[in-house]
Amino acid sequence: MENKRRDFLRTIVANDLEAGKYEEVVTRFPPEPNGFPHIGHAKSISINFGIAKEFGGRCNLRMDDTNPTTEDTQYVEAIKDAVKWLGFEWDGDVKFTSDYFDKLYRYAIQLIKMGKAYVDSLSEEEMREYRGTVTQPGKRSKYAQRSIEENLELFEKMKNGEFKDGEHVLRAKIDMSAANMKMRDPLLYRIRHAHHFRAGGKWAIYPMYDFAHPLSDYIEGITHSICTLEFENNREIYDWLLDTLDLKPPRPYQHEFARLNINYTVMSKRKLLELVEGGYVNGWDDPRLPTIAGLRRRGYTPESILNFCEQIGVAKANSVVDVAQLEFAIRDDLNTKVPRVMCVQEPLKVTITNYEGSEEIEAPYYPSDVAKEGSRKVPFGKTIYIERSDFEENPPKGYYRLTPTQPVRLKHAYIIQYEEAIRDEEGNIVEIKAKYFPNSKSGNDTSGIKVKSAIQWVEAQNAKRVELRLYDRLFKNEAPQGIEDLNPNSLKVVQNALVEPAVVEERPNERFQFERIGYFYADPIDYNEEHPVFNKIVALKDSWAKKTKPKQPQPKPQPKKVQQIDGEVTPMTKEQEELFVRYTQEHKLGNEVANTLARDEKLSKFYEEALSVSENRSTIANFVTNEVARELKNKAINELRYTPKEIAELAVLVDDETISTKIAKDVFEQMSKSGENPKAIVESRGLMQISDPNVIEPIIEEIIANNPQNVQKFKEGNKKLLGFFIGQTLKATGGKANPKIVNELVAKKLQS
Numbered sequence: 218m219e220n221k222r223r224d225f226l227r228t229i230v231a232n233d234l235e236a237g238k239y240e241e242v243v244t245r246f247p248p249e250p251n252g253f254p255h256i257g258h259a260k261s262i263s264i265n266f267g268i269a270k271e272f273g274g275r276c277n278l279r280m281d282d283t284n285p286t287t288e289d290t291q292y293v294e295a296i297k298d299a300v301k302w303l304g305f306e307w308d309g310d311v312k313f314t315s316d317y318f319d320k321l322y323r324y325a326i327q328l329i330k331m332g333k334a335y336v337d338s339l340s341e342e343e344m345r346e347y348r349g350t351v352t353q354p355g356k357r358s359k360y361a362q363r364s365i366e367e368n369l370e371l372f373e374k375m376k377n378g379e380f381k382d383g384e385h386v387l388r389a390k391i392d393m394s395a396a397n398m399k400m401r402d403p404l405l406y407r408i409r410h411a412h413h414f415r416a417g418g419k420w421a422i423y424p425m426y427d428f429a430h431p432l433s434d435y436i437e438g439i440t441h442s443i444c445t446l447e448f449e450n451n452r453e454i455y456d457w458l459l460d461t462l463d464l465k466p467p468r469p470y471q472h473e474f475a476r477l478n479i480n481y482t483v484m485s486k487r488k489l490l491e492l493v494e495g496g497y498v499n500g501w502d503d504p505r506l507p508t509i510a511g512l513r514r515r516g517y518t519p520e521s522i523l524n525f526c527e528q529i530g531v532a533k534a535n536s537v538v539d540v541a542q543l544e545f546a547i548r549d550d551l552n553t554k555v556p557r558v559m560c561v562q563e564p565l566k567v568t569i570t571n572y573e574g575s576e577e578i579e580a581p582y583y584p585s586d587v588a589k590e591g592s593r594k595v596p597f598g599k600t601i602y603i604e605r606s607d608f609e610e611n612p613p614k615g616y617y618r619l620t621p622t623q624p625v626r627l628k629h630a631y632i633i634q635y636e637e638a639i640r641d642e643e644g645n646i647v648e649i650k651a652k653y654f655p656n657s658k659s660g661n662d663t664s665g666i667k668v669k670s671a672i673q674w675v676e677a678q679n680a681k682r683v684e685l686r687l688y689d690r691l692f693k694n695e696a697p698q699g700i701e702d703l704n705p706n707s708l709k710v711v712q713n714a715l716v717e718p719a720v721v722e723e724r725p726n727e728r729f730q731f732e733r734i735g736y737f738y739a740d741p742i743d744y745n746e747e748h749p750v751f752n753k754i755v756a757l758k759d760s761w762a763k764k765t766k767p768k769q770p771q772p773k774p775q776p777k778k779v780q781q782i783d784g785e786v787t788p789m790t791k792e793q794e795e796l797f798v799r800y801t802q803e804h805k806l807g808n809e810v811a812n813t814l815a816r817d818e819k820l821s822k823f824y825e826e827a828l829s830v831s832e833n834r835s836t837i838a839n840f841v842t843n844e845v846a847r848e849l850k851n852k853a854i855n856e857l858r859y860t861p862k863e864i865a866e867l868a869v870l871v872d873d874e875t876i877s878t879k880i881a882k883d884v885f886e887q888m889s890k891s892g893e894n895p896k897a898i899v900e901s902r903g904l905m906q907i908s909d910p911n912v913i914e915p916i917i918e919e920i921i922a923n924n925p926q927n928v929q930k931f932k933e934g935n936k937k938l939l940g941f942f943i944g945q946t947l948k949a950t951g952g953k954a955n956p957k958i959v960n961e962l963v964a965k966k967l968q969s
Contacts, residue, residue, distance in 0.1 A: 242274030354394030378421035516738025556582030
């Protein structure tokens, strides 16, 4: 394999083989079958299967089916289908973690007998309290003193279903003062009385991911366990289990890479499930979803998705990829593959007054590629249809299509010139009368008439009526939080579009470029001869940039006004005015935030209660008027999973720079879902901001050493490159580095 193609994962694999660590590379793709796989899984599939293939090894497909309440065979089939469609083959049969439940149980027994695991009976709340904090060690449960015999007896009773859910758990006995909080006696098994789609009702206990994953890898002979970065802190448990059980080598090792994040997209299975079950989309294969099934139905090709995964590369730090890059990948793939044909979305009738009879015009499918064969006969006659937008009675400057004074070419055919517009009773133009120039036929034009554009058209008698589904981005915001950010215009259906007959009668391809409109795909489910349906895959160029141009800054709201309703402005009450004045003058809040709080009694009460815990006024107010207010649109106060006290605690974490504002939004999302305390979330997920210069400095030094040309340009006067080095540092730390400290250290290092 060529070195220039080696990312850091492939370098690890190559080095392991060269050192004789393994005789053969064995990887695995281990999804949980609780939803349809999405574009992020496609990246993982391409890495795991790709590495195995490139190094002459094998890749297993293993379903991580350890949670019977969320898993289903339909998801198993969707995952298998996605892997096959992307062009990969797994080794042997599909594997399931449930295949190893008996072996995993025996490994758990072995740990108990070694004194390395115990049955704990603390409540969930007590367990969280005993865990300690990042700066304070935890306290081991009193139940850790149980004898080996008692633990074995209790664990067997757990297996036999003699206890209720949550009554007991099995925990590893490691170190309650470990710096990595995941090592503070992690859970290995929990009781779950639920029917398993493969194991049925045999088991009343199910292994946790951190227990099942490394041991399943070992059982299968995996060499390189490749995971995304969120499992980085889990690696220590992975190694502890394999080392403690003293399993016969060779053993697997875990390596992490950055997961795929795309703007204007959600990747969370929970959020995708909410969209599907809430009816916001039409199933898991809705073409607006980032699921592989959705992309496939929309018309994306396997090659385009794999090319996209290759282009974005394999990184060590999380980042967000522009969705335009994915759209570029499908355009680039289809550009040389698909035939060009003509379609009219909004037909306007044109009668050519001086044309009689009919003819068929030979038109190439690939006009820009003379080496590529393929053509069709396009009927031409007295009556045709053009796109309504291709005629303007009063054209703006720079309009080059048909006007009363400007002729235009019909693609592959003749030049026509306007004569008259026919209107209905309401004055709308319903027909254009035009004349054509017989000696202007495309390819044999002797008319001498100069035109500035060619437009698509279809002949009225032979045109085929089709349905077009015009898909746009599902979310209107670059970083969508949920259904409140849905784009209401993500799907537009055109019922009566017209295409030239070859598109339906000859079907030279399932995908087409409808000239001047975009790339389209015959819907694999709804298409039929009586009612042809085409999905828009992607536009010919990225038009979203125009839609998302920043608006001109709006003037700040005046103190005594609120948003307009039906053209009227509602004045504040006296009590609201008093609150507004207090919030702006005493609390130093901005006009917009103060206005929102003063006018909403629920929000102001929530804000005041939070202030009784902490004086972080500005930060608390921002959380209340944004995150809390958004939730209260659909919920009552008593339905919230968090309290004003916990919002205040979250604000403290931001203001004392324990976490960044960006991370705080993720913490809030988890709070609203689970009701967990913000400190506990930050600690358990390792989200603390890095503010220690001794940790950040070596990272900056490495980045500077790897970019000598940019350092030189900076020293020569290109001060904009300061942002480059700051961005690279934040990226390398997964966004956890304190931006203020990074700014200071980068500037200092570059000037030294």
